[in-house]
Amino acid sequence: MNDGDALEALLAPYKALGQTGPDSLHALRSLGAKGFADKGLPGRKDEAWKYTSLKGLTGSYAWKSEGERFPGTPPVDLLDQRIVFYNGHWDKTLSTLGPGYRFFPLKEERDFDPLTRQLQGEDCFTDLALTYCREAYRLEIEERGERPLGIYHFMDKNFEGTMAHPLLIVHAREKSKAHLFEFTSSTEDLGSALYNAHTLITLGQGAHLDHVRIFKSRKGLMPFSKVLAQIHKEARYGNAALALGGSFLRNDLRVELLGEGAHVSLGGLYVHDTNEDSSHVSLIDHKAPKTSSRQLYKGLLNHHSHAFFQGTIVVGKDQADIESSQLNNNILLSDTARVDSRPVLEIGHCDVKCTHGTTIGQMDGEQLFYLRSRGFDESKAKRFLARGFCEETLFPIENESLHRLSADYLERSILEKIGDGEEGP
Amino acid sequence: MLSITDLHVSPEGPEEASILKGVSLEVKRGEVHALMGPNGSGKSTLAKAVAGHPDYHVTKGQIDYEVDGKKVGLLDWEPDERARAGIFLGLQYPVEIPGVSNENFLRTAFNEVCKAQGLEEMDPYDFDQYLREKLDLLEMDGSFLKRSLNEGFSGGEKKKNEILQMAVLAPRLAFLDETDSGLDIDALKIVAKGINSLRAQHNAIVLVTHYQRLLNYITPDFVHVISDGLIVKTGDSSLALELESKGYDWVVRA
Numbered sequence: 001m002n003d004g005d006a007l008e009a010l011l012a013p014y015k016a017l018g019q020t021g022p023d024s025l026h027a028l029r030s031l032g033a034k035g036f037a038d039k040g041l042p043g044r045k046d047e048a049w050k051y052t053s054l055k056g057l058t059g060s061y062a063w064k065s066e067g068e069r070f071p072g073t074p075p076v077d078l079l080d081q082r083i084v085f086y087n088g089h090w091d092k093t094l095s096t097l098g099p100g101y102r103f104f105p106l107k108e109e110r111d112f113d114p115l116t117r118q119l120q121g122e123d124c125f126t127d128l129a130l131t132y133c134r135e136a137y138r139l140e141i142e143e144r145g146e147r148p149l150g151i152y153h154f155m156d157k158n159f160e161g162t163m164a165h166p167l168l169i170v171h172a173r174e175k176s177k178a179h180l181f182e183f184t185s186s187t188e189d190l191g192s193a194l195y196n197a198h199t200l201i202t203l204g205q206g207a208h209l210d211h212v213r214i215f216k217s218r219k220g221l222m223p224f225s226k227v228l229a230q231i232h233k234e235a236r237y238g239n240a241a242l243a244l245g246g247s248f249l250r251n252d253l254r255v256e257l258l259g260e261g262a263h264v265s266l267g268g269l270y271v272h273d274t275n276e277d278s279s280h281v282s283l284i285d286h287k288a289p290k291t292s293s294r295q296l297y298k299g300l301l302n303h304h305s306h307a308f309f310q311g312t313i314v315v316g317k318d319q320a321d322i323e324s325s326q327l328n329n330n331i332l333l334s335d336t337a338r339v340d341s342r343p344v345l346e347i348g349h350c351d352v353k354c355t356h357g358t359t360i361g362q363m364d365g366e367q368l369f370y371l372r373s374r375g376f377d378e379s380k381a382k383r384f385l386a387r388g389f390c391e392e393t394l395f396p397i398e399n400e401s402l403h404r405l406s407a408d409y410l411e412r413s414i415l416e417k418i419g420d421g422e423e424g425p
Numbered sequence: 426m427l428s429i430t431d432l433h434v435s436p437e438g439p440e441e442a443s444i445l446k447g448v449s450l451e452v453k454r455g456e457v458h459a460l461m462g463p464n465g466s467g468k469s470t471l472a473k474a475v476a477g478h479p480d481y482h483v484t485k486g487q488i489d490y491e492v493d494g495k496k497v498g499l500l501d502w503e504p505d506e507r508a509r510a511g512i513f514l515g516l517q518y519p520v521e522i523p524g525v526s527n528e529n530f531l532r533t534a535f536n537e538v539c540k541a542q543g544l545e546e547m548d549p550y551d552f553d554q555y556l557r558e559k560l561d562l563l564e565m566d567g568s569f570l571k572r573s574l575n576e577g578f579s580g581g582e583k584k585k586n587e588i589l590q591m592a593v594l595a596p597r598l599a600f601l602d603e604t605d606s607g608l609d610i611d612a613l614k615i616v617a618k619g620i621n622s623l624r625a626q627h628n629a630i631v632l633v634t635h636y637q638r639l640l641n642y643i644t645p646d647f648v649h650v651i652s653d654g655l656i657v658k659t660g661d662s663s664l665a666l667e668l669e670s671k672g673y674d675w676v677v678r679a
Contacts, residue, residue, distance in 0.1 A: 367522055369478055370519070370520040370522070372477075372503070372504040373478075373508050374590065374594070375537035375538045375541070375594070376533065377503075377505050378503070378505070380533075380537075384530070384533070392524055
C-alpha cells in the first residue's frame with residue numbers, strides 16, 4: 001500500500017461515520033480529517049521521522065466507536081487506584097479511583113472547544129486522533145496524593161486489524177500532587193493494529209506530577225504515544241518513558257514551560273532485543289524565564305534492534321536564566337544493533353546554561369572484570385551493569401513506591417532480554 | 426597453595442612485548458608475601474594475571490592453584506571461576522559502578538562464593554549482622570552500603586571498600602594491588618589493621634606495593650623484588666627496610 005492509499009484507508013471509517021455527537025465534536029473531527037489529508041504521512045525527508053519506520057502501517061484498520069469490557073485477566077497486577085482502557089475504550093468496571101481525583105468521558109459541547117486550540121498544528125497523527133475523537137477523557141487531580149494511580153492500556157486479540165485513538169486530558173490543580181503509572185501492553189501477537197494515544201497535561205501553579213510510562217507490547221501492534229504538557233509557574237513535571245518491548249513504538253513529548261520556576265525532568269529508556277524498534281522524540285520549549293529542564297535518555301540494544309532519539313531544546317529570545325541539559329547514552333551489545341541520535345538546540349538568549357551530549361559504546365570491560373573478579377558469572381555481571389545503567393533513567397520519579405514499581409518492571413525486562421532466566425540483581 | 430612457574434605475560438596479544446618475562450613464585454598457606462618493585466616492573470601485571478584479567482595474556486608458563494587438596498592449572502579458568510575458588514584481587518583503581526548498590530553487590534558476591542564452595546547462602550538478616558561486623562572492623566559507616574558501588578567514593582574510601590570486600594568474601598588467596606596508595610596515615614592504619622585481622626593459617630596474602638610504609642604495619646614472611654618482569658631478589662621483612670634506605674637501584678643493578 002502506498003502512502004496515498006494508506007491515507008485514504010485511514011480516513012475511510014471516518015467518512016462512513018457521518019455526523020454524530022455535538023456540533024463542536026463534529027467540527028473538531030472535520031478539522032482533524034482535513035489536517036490529516038493535507039499533511040499526509042511523514043516522509044523520509046522529515047528529520048523527526050526519518051528513522052521511524054512506518055512500513056508496518058497498513059492503513060486498513062477498523063474503528064470501533066463503542067468499547068467492550070475486558071474479557072480476560074489483566075496481564076499484570078493492577079494498582080488499587082486505576083483507570084483501565086481496553087482496546088482503546090475506558091473499561092469502567094475495572095477502573096476504580098480514590099478521593100482527590102475526578103475522571104469522566106468528554107461529552108458536552110464545551111468540552112471540545114479547548115481541544116481544537118491545543119491540538120492544532122501538531123503532526124498528522126494528532127490530526128488522526130482528532131478525526132476519531134470520541135474516546136476523549138478527562139482526569140482532574142484535585143489534591144495532594146502519595147499513592148500512585150495506574151493508567152492501563154490493554155489490547156488483546158480482539159484488537160486485531162483495528163485502530164484506536166484514545167485522548168486523555170490530565171488537569172492538575174494548583175499545588176496538587178500525583179503520581180501516575182501508565183502501562184501500555186498487548187497480550188498477544190497481532191497481524192497489525194494501531195494505537196494512537198494522546199495525553200494532554202496541564203500543571204497548575206505549584207503542582208507536582210510524576211509520570212511513568214511503560215510500553216511492553218507484542219508483535220504487530222503499533223503504539224504511538226504523544227504527551228503534550230503545559231507547566232505553569234513553580235510546577236514540576238517528571239516523566240520517565242520505558243520502552244521494554246515491542247516491534248514498534250513512537251514516543252513523542254512536547255513540554256512547554258510557561259512560568260518562572262517551572263521544571264521538567266524527562267527520562268527515557270529503550271531496552272531492545274531482536275527486531276525491536278522505538279523512536280523517542282522530545283521537545284522542551286522554555287517559554288518563560290527562570291525555567292529549567294533535564295533530560296536523560298538511555299538505550300541498551302541487543303542483537304538486531306534499533307532506536308532513534310531526537311531531543312530539541314528551544315529557548316526564546318526573551319527568556320533569561322534558563323538551565324537545560326540533555327544527555328543520550330547508548331550501549332550496543334551486538335554488531336547489528338543500531339541507534340540514531342540527534343540533538344537539536346534552538347537558543348535565542350545568551351543567559352542560558354544549556355548542555356547536551358551523546359555517547360554510543362559497549363559495556364565497560366573494566367566494570368565487567370570487576371564484577372567477575374568478585375564471583376559474578378558473565379551473564380550475571382552483564383545484568384547487574386545493565387540494571388545499574390538503565391535505572392538512572394527513573395531519576396525524574398521522586399515518589400518511592402512508583403520508583404520501586406517501575407524498577408521491578410525494568411529488572412524483569414533486562415532478565416528477559418539479556419539474562420539467562422536466573423534470579424536477577 | 427599457589428605456584429607460578431616461568432610466567433610470561435603480555436598485554437593485548439602474543440605479538441606484544443612481554444611485561445613478565447619468566448616469573449616463578451611459591452605461596453604457601455598462612456604466608457604473607459610482599460611484592461615490591463619500581464613503577465612498570467610488572468607487579469600489577471602479575472596480580473591481574475593471577476585473577477584472570479582478559480587483557481593480560483599468558484604466553485608461556487603456568488599458574489597452579491591448590492583447591493580442596495587438588496592442584497589445578499588456572500590458565501583456562503574464567504575470572505569468576507577463580508573468584509569462586511577463593512582468589513581475590515584488591516584493585517589499585519577500583520571501578521565505579523553507578524546504579525548498583527554496595528550492599529546488593531556484596532550480598533550477591535558473597536552468595537556466589539558460598540554456593541560455589543558448597544556452603545549455604547546466608548539469609549538476609551544474618552548477612553546483615555555479618556556485614557556490620559566487617560564494617561566495624563574497617564571503621565566504616567553503614568551509609569556506605571546504600572551508596573552505588575564506589576561511585577563518588579574518595580580514593581581512601583575505595584581502598585577501604587576493597588578490604589571490606591575481602592573481609593566479606595574471606596578469600597583463600599588475596600592479591601592486594603597497591604592498597605596503600607592514596608591512603609592518609611590514619612586510613613592506612615585502619616586498612617592494615619583490617620588486613621592483619623584477616624591473616625590466618627588457612628589463607629595467604631600477597632601485598633603488591635611500591636613503598637615500604639604499609640610493611641610498617643603488616644610484617645610479611647617474604648619480600649620479593651620484581652624488576653623488568655623478573656623476580657630479582659627474595660628475602661625476609663628486613664629486605665623491605667633495606668630497599669627503603671638504599672632504593673631499588675641497589676637491587677636492580679646488583
